[in-house]
Every structure is written in structure tokens, then in C-alpha cells.
Amino acid sequence: METTTLPRYKKSIREALIILLASTLLGFAYTIVMKKGFFATPLTGSPQASPQNTVAPEFISYEEAVTMFNSGTALFVDARHGYDYKLGHIKGAINVPLKDFELAKSPLATLPKDKLLVTYCDGAECNSSIELAQKLSDAGFTNVKMFFGGWNEWQSHQQQTER
Secondary structure, three states: OHHHHHHHHHHHHHHHHHHHHHHHHHHHHHHHHHOOHHHOOOOOOOHHHOHHHOOOOEEEOHHHHHHHHHHOOEEEEEOOOHHHHHHOEEOOOEEOOHHHOOHHHOOOOOOOOOOEEEEEOOOOOOOHHHHHHHHHHHOOOOOEEEEOOHHHHHHHOOOOEEO
16 A cells, blocks of 8 residues: 555655746746836836935825915825815815826926925825825925825814815
8 A cells, every 4th residue: 555655645746846836937927027026127217207316205294284284385185086085175175186197187287396295185094195295206396295194184173175
């Protein structure tokens, strides 16, 4: 009985090694075709997309957002979907949904690059404001802030809103 189990055992190991080798090769082929992982192409291109030339947007607190709002120096940019924006937003904010962001087609296209912009979305459970702020920074805007508390925190303090 030992002689028949030994070849089966060897056959199982051989099959497992073949599956492992095939999956590894398939994984490498995928990363080559998709240009991901080891085979990712380095980011090159326009100087404005270069990390050396962009200023990383910074987070601001609720208190800082209120100060900027009350001073009238900041333009609040709502990164949420248009539907959510229409249901309510920070008074005077413009809607630039992250999923549809194209600078040339947005209301931000004609603004000076040093305009103070404050991006926001729903709050801690939403990262759209972070991604939009980075895109704006990459597009050359030099004074971009992120209000991470966003719409939820603004509403909870009963600040000025509009529909």
C-alpha cells in the first residue's frame, strides 16, 4: 500500500508546483500588460504634474473653515455628486464633482491659480475632497485646503447652507 500512496503524493506535489508556476507567470503577464507593479511606467510629462512643483493641500479644521467662510476670502468647492449638492451645500459653494472633474470644463478654469480654494465632501467617510484637492494642486492651484469635516460637520454646527 505504501508504494501506491507515494506516487500519488508525488503527483499531487508536482501538480501543485505546476499550478503555482502557472499562476506566477500569469500574474507577471498581467502586470506587464497592465503596466502595474514591477512594470509600472514612471510618471513623466508636464512640469505641473511633477511632485516637486506642487504644494500638497493641507487639512483645515472646522474653526479654520468658518473663519475662511466668514472672511469671504475662500471659495468652497463641493466635491460631491450634483444630486447631493442640489439637496444642500455650504452657502456660496460651487459644485465640482470629483468623478466628472475636468479643469477646462469646470467653473474653476478661469480662476487665478492663487485663489484660496477649500474642498469638502460629506465628511470623514468621504475622500472625494482629498482627491479633488490633489487634482487641483496638480493643475497648478497653489492655495488649496481640505475641510475634512465637510458637509456633515458644517450642518451639525448649523452653519449657513443653501439648496
